[in-house]
Amino acid sequence: MIERLPSILLSLFAAFFVAIASFVISAAYAEHRAAEIDAAATSLAENAAPSVMYLAAARAELRHTQALLSDLVSNAVLGRPLDRHELDEARDNLSRSLDAYLVLPVYPGERKQWQTVAQELGKLGLDIDRVLSLTASGHPDEASKLMDDALRADFDATSEAVMASIELNAQHVRSMAVEIAAKRVRSRGIALALNTASVAFALLACAAAAVQIRRNVRLLWQQGVLLERRADELEQFAGRVAHDVLGPLGAVALALDLALRRCGEGEPARRSIERGRQAVMRVKLITNGLLEFARAGARPEPGARAEVRPVIDDLMVELVPVAVDLGAELRVEPFAPCAVAASPGVLTSILANLIRNALKYLGDSADxxxxxxxLDVRDAVRIEVEDTGPGIAPAIEPLVFEPYVRAQGARVPGMGLGLATVKRLTEAHDGRVGLRTVVGKGSLFWFELPKASAEAARASDVDSGTGA
Known part of the structure; x- marks a missing residue:
């Protein structure tokens, strides 16, 4: 019997080693799949979504340019004064959108498609310059004919080429979404199989241990009275081992059943799914801006109320470290308690957009x-966000609250929707927005929201349990 112990222990160790190895392999495989899902989700958030956004903006500016050029030629034919400012600005916006698109990584086939876009853009640019030259030199009829013939076809061909690039990126979005879903299914299935195998090996090891221990106990019992005490001790030891091993394994089996009913919650597959889920949540930052902007015209709920101080305090906790990282000071001047007729979420969105915008455009200011x-302004609460940045050029100042408008030469990323969202939300709540700026000295953005009514205050007290 003693000679058999090494082989018994070896088989038990082997079984437990296989069980542990299965758990380790399952975890490593889940991490590997998580990295693949992260890569695909990051590509969606940082390449595909921005590419579609910039190309869509370029296509819109292309049609805007066509309309402005047509108006310019029509005015020239009618002998009206010519103003190329809006047309030049539209062409600049088109160039900026395409430049932003070109710095992004490329997908297979995207570079070849861009060559088509570039060819059409080059031809379009030459024909636009010819029309402008004819218009400026006093030949509006020839410019109009060229506009109706060659230029119309140029604009259509360029727009179709840009649309083809958008569709190419959309195809990659769809394929990556399918890939992420497939990897999630495969990861969950393989992780489940590995975990099941590890549990099976553990159960086999436990069964082998129980069988071998009981066999050894019987052999000891047969040796006689002199070995009874040792046999009893060995039996007690066997019972303790069986209890200590089978007890946790039962709990593991129960946890696995519960995890399966909850779609793998607590499993490595679930962790990989959750990690992948956290990565997809980043396009929505280029798109959230789009969604928040799209929904910004919603009317406030009746009786909506937000205390200003808690909202500002929460934002300071989040944004002061950001300011410190930028080497900037972010502070709030003392003010009396007040509340506005809007939900805390709406007030947070407006303030966060203004403060982040101010921090983002501080630039290289010495201070x-x-x-x-x-501030209290009669029936409204006025909140100002003042910065010491470079200010805003007079040409763009009237447009800063419009969608997709950004300061020319801006070096920080963004889509130009933050201030548009501020305006939509504020005006939807019967408020006002405004701006005072001096180039080289900074800007002051402000908004006003109506004060919360006394009825809203009482309703808020009742909801919070502080009412009478």
Whole structure:
């Protein structure tokens, strides 16, 4: 019997080693799949979604340019004064959108498609310059004929080429989405199989241990009275081992059943799914801006109320570290308690957009500072966000609250929707927005929201359990 112990222990160790190895392989495989899902989701968030956004903006500016050029030629034919400012600005916006698209990584086939776009853009640019030259030199009829013939076809061909690039990126979005879904299914299935195998090996090891221990106990019992005490001790030891091993395994089996009913919650596959889910949540930052902007015209709920101080305090906790990283000061001037007729989420969205915008455009100012003020203006609460940045050029100042408008030469990423969202949300809540800026000295953005009514305050007290 003693000679058999090494082989018994070896078989038990082997079984437990296989069980542990199965758990380790399952975890490693889940991490590998998580990395693949992360890569695909990151590509969606940082390449495919921005590419579609910039190309869509370029296509819109292309049609805007066509309309402005047509108006310019029509005015020339009618002998009206010519103003190329809007046309030049539209062409600049088109160039900026395409430049932003070109710095992104490329997918297979995308570079070849861009060559088609570039050819059409080159031809279009030459024909636009010819029309402008004819118009400027006093030949509006020839410019109009060229506009109706060659230029119309140029605009259509360029627009179709840009649309083909959008569709190419959309195809990659669809394929990556399918790939992510397939990897999630495969990861969950293989992880489940590995975990099941590890549990099976553990159960086999436990059964082998129980069988071998009981066999050894019987052999000891047969040796006689002199070995009874040792046999009893061995039996007790066997019982303890069986209890200590089978007990946790039962709990593991129960946990696995519960995890399966909850779609793998607590399993490595679930962790990989959750990690992949966290990565997809980043396009929505180029798109959230789009969604928040699209929904910004919604009317406030009746009786909506937001205390200003808690909202600002929460934002300061989040944004002061951001300011410190930028080497800037972010502070709030003292103010009396007040509340506005909007939900806390709406007030947070407006303030966060203004403060982040101020921090983002501080630039290389010697004194980097953003100051927040809360003022009482009769029936409204006015909140100001003042920065010491470079200010805003007079040409763009009237347009800063419009969608997709950004300061020319801006070096920071963005889609130009933050201030448009501020305006939509504020005006939807019967408020106002405004701007004071001096080039080289900074800007002051402000908005006003109606004060919360006394009825809203009482309703808020009742909801919070502080009412009478």
């Amino acid at each position: 980097c500072r953003v100051v927040i003020r809360v």
